Amino acid sequence: MTVAKPQAKKPGKGSRRMSLPVLxxxxxxxxxxxxVVRLITxxxxxxxxxxxxxxxxxxVPIGLAGLGGLWAERAGVVNIGLxxxxxxxxxxxxxxxxxWGPWTGVAFGIIGGMLGGVLHAIATVTFNVNHIVSGVAINILALGTTRYLSKFTFENEPGGSSKQSPGIDSLGTFDIPGLSSGLNTLNEKHWFLVSDIAGLIGGLVTDLSPLTVVAVALVPATWWVLWRTAFGLRLRSCGENPVAAESLGVNVYKYKYLAVIISGGFAGLGGAFLSIVASNVYLDGQTAGRGYIGLAAMIFGNWMPGGLALGAGLFGYTDSLNLRGGTTNVHALILLLAILLVFGAAYLLWKKRYTPAVVTAVVSALMFLWYTSTNEVPKQVVSATPYIVTLLVLSLSAQSLRMPKADGMPYRRGQGK
Structure with a gap:
């Protein structure tokens, strides 16, 4: 009798991850x-x-929203309600x-987000409501609720209105002594590469809020909890195969509830950062779609904390162009993007993906033409840059992503029996 040899399992789409040295x-x-582009332009x-x-x-708020989405989706619950x-x-x-002061505000911001998480968990986990429908409903409900509450909480306060709160005390900022000033001096030399690295690192140690440090620390903390603890293993098993997890004694409902509530807490912390640290005041429409961009950063990061942090940094950088010499800087970045697309086209040719390579090369040529035929870009383009980058990143990275297998799928206790 001939025994068939087991075939090697082919890697699925999105199963290959970029190694740390390559990254x-x-x-x-x-x-x-x-x-190079900085020196040229x-x-x-x-x-x-x-x-x-x-x-x-x-x-920071984009990254916190992305971390919230990561916790929920690793447990199998899509959280459009971020x-x-x-x-x-x-x-x-x-x-x-x-x-009662800014730190109390931070705590209440987390609680506010967790209330939204509880509603989303009840709808999706207990009643099996479609995750997208529940998330959209929470977005609409939160917007209406906060507008209603603002009318009788802030409207009659000094400096407040129905769309704005009075000023909030600051948490304060700090620099790392010696390191911050030294890196800033190096950056102002405008040397090739050295000054750029100094500017990058200097931005991470200059004018820091204590809440920024907390937010950055939550990225490795999330990785450790989800990938290095038994709690994290059980939670992730609920997003990969809840039936198998239940057969091993995992209370799937409990872990889904915990994940979605924690998810809401992260998103609420991101919201509190906006109103307490970023502007020291609550404004109607203050989030400006950052919850959705955080979700995009999570997808860009392939449902991993490190990739999410890179995505949040990318979106935060493009958003910052609105505040600091946007038109000149965006014009220079058009040249950078055109050069990167040339490398992208060469890589696709090497992979023998000829049609995408031709499309990428054409787009690169158009970007070069745009750069050479203009001296600056319209302000409207600068304002739209974060959202354009969001769409571009998601479209370009869609082929190499792997979401949790049971993400967004309905689940009932005991359905595997």
């Missing part, structure tokens, strides 16, 4: 190209310490921060 090599290559602001510091401050949970965080954070 570091790619980052180094992008830094070199950025430095004279746009020193694209790697200035101030630009990087602003980018970090804008990346935007609404951030909105709740901005309002609750501002309300409590105005009454």
């Amino acid at each position: 570091l090599l790619v980052i180094a290559g992008v830094l070199v190209l950025t430095s 004279g746009a020193d602001g694209i790697t200035s310490t101030g630009q990087m510091s602003t980018a970090l401050r804008l990346a 935007e609404g949970m951030m909105i709740l965080g901005t309002w609750f954070g501002a309300w409590a921060g105005y009454q």
